[in-house]
Each structure stands twice: as C-alpha cells, then as structure tokens.
Amino acid sequence: MFDNDGDEFVRSPESCNRLGLECRSCISEAARQMAGASPELTPAGAAKLFKIMYEQPSCRSMENTFLHAYQMKRSMAIDYIADREVAVADQMMLALATTAPATTEMIGAQAGAWVVRSQAYI
Numbered sequence: 847m848f849d850n851d852g853d854e855f856v857r858s859p860e861s862c863n864r865l866g867l868e869c870r871s872c873i874s875e876a877a878r879q880m881a882g883a884s885p886e887l888t889p890a891g892a893a894k895l896f897k898i899m900y901e902q903p904s905c906r907s908m909e910n911t912f913l914h915a916y917q918m919k920r921s922m923a924i925d926y927i928a929d930r931e932v933a934v935a936d937q938m939m940l941a942l943a944t945t946a947p948a949t950t951e952m953i954g955a956q957a958g959a960w961v962v963r964s965q966a967y968i
Contacts, residue, residue, distance in 0.1 A: 860904075873900070873908045874915040881919035892916045935962040 880887070880895065887895065896912045938959040942952055 869905070869908055870911055873905075873912050877912045877915035878919040881916045881923060885920045885923045887916075887920075889913060889917065931962055931965070935959045938962070 876899065877892070877896075880892070892913055893909065896909050897906075900906070900908065900912075936959075939956060942956050942959065
C-alpha cells in the first residue's frame, strides 16, 4: 500500500494524519469491514489480526477500539442471520399450517421449522 506521494504506506498515527485519516474512525471502520468479511473470527483472532495490521507501537493503544468495533459489527451480523432464520421458520410454519391437515409428515415438518426457529439464537 502506498501513500499519496507514492511512498510505501506504514500504518501509524503520523502517516494516517498525513492522509487526513483519524485513528479512531479509521480503525473502527477497518474492524467493521473485517467483521463483515470474517464474522467467525474469535476475539483472540481479531486481536492477533489487529497486531498484524497495525504493527507500529504508536497504534497499540487503539486495540480496544478495534476489538469493540469488531464485536459490535459481528453481533449485528449474527443477529441479522438469526432474524433471517426465524423469518424463514415462521414462513415454513405458516405455509404448513394452511396447506394440509395434520399428517405425520406435516407434523414432522412443523417440528423441523420449530427446531430451525429455536436454534436461531444459539
């Protein structure tokens, strides 16, 4: 990565300021982007990633900001997935309730929809 002058860009508060970037907003946005791309990353993995991305000692004080933004975005992504699973399960149950009388297969399908719904937030 290179800065506006064509020099190699090293992430540090000084180089970011030269580009008009503010540490908190820049690091928070990087964390949100990372959480969107890799929501399965553990907090320890996110901390390791921060240390790789921001090697400069002057950036280390922003690690908690990065981790907080990552966790917030990750939680939002997981909530969105769970909400979609609940919506699909609700659609399944509605369709099953209005299509046929209670047969063994239908009861089994409804039970499956309830399992999907119950697992959404686990």
